[in-house]
Amino acid sequence: MKRIAIVSILSAVFIQLSGAGATAEGDYKKICRVSDNLKMLDDSADANSCRAIAIESQAQEYQIGCGDSENPGTIIVTAPFHITDKAARVTSSKLAAYTQNTATPEQIAKCAKVWGTR
Numbered sequence: 001m002k003r004i005a006i007v008s009i010l011s012a013v014f015i016q017l018s019g020a021g022a023t024a025e026g027d028y029k030k031i032c033r034v035s036d037n038l039k040m041l042d043d044s045a046d047a048n049s050c051r052a053i054a055i056e057s058q059a060q061e062y063q064i065g066c067g068d069s070e071n072p073g074t075i076i077v078t079a080p081f082h083i084t085d086k087a088a089r090v091t092s093s094k095l096a097a098y099t100q101n102t103a104t105p106e107q108i109a110k111c112a113k114v115w116g117t118r
Contacts, residue, residue: 029114030065030115033062033077034053048088050062061081079098091115092112
């Protein structure tokens with residue numbers, strides 16, 4: 001049952017991502033994952049924006065990354081950050097290190113660039 005709920009939530013987010021405007025890196029948009037919930041962030045958002053969502057949700061961890069509206073199944077995120085972590089950043093190396101990401105190196109680089117890093 002939990003799996004169905006997760007798939008439903010992800011499907012809704014993918015639909016939102018596919019209708020969103022383009023960013024500087026094609027259709028990659030910043031996202032925040034808190035527990036099993038994904039939230040699309042504004043282009044100007046930073047890691048603290050996601051941290052604030054986690055705190056509001058009373059969660060202890062959050063992940064930051066990207067969704068690709070051209071390929072709705074592509075979600076790229078960092079390993080979880082604890083809400084007390086002051087050094088939360090999206091970098092290619094942090095995205096590549098998270099073993100649950102199945103993105104290509106090119107996709108990872110595009111995501112990092114959306115966040116303003118490499």
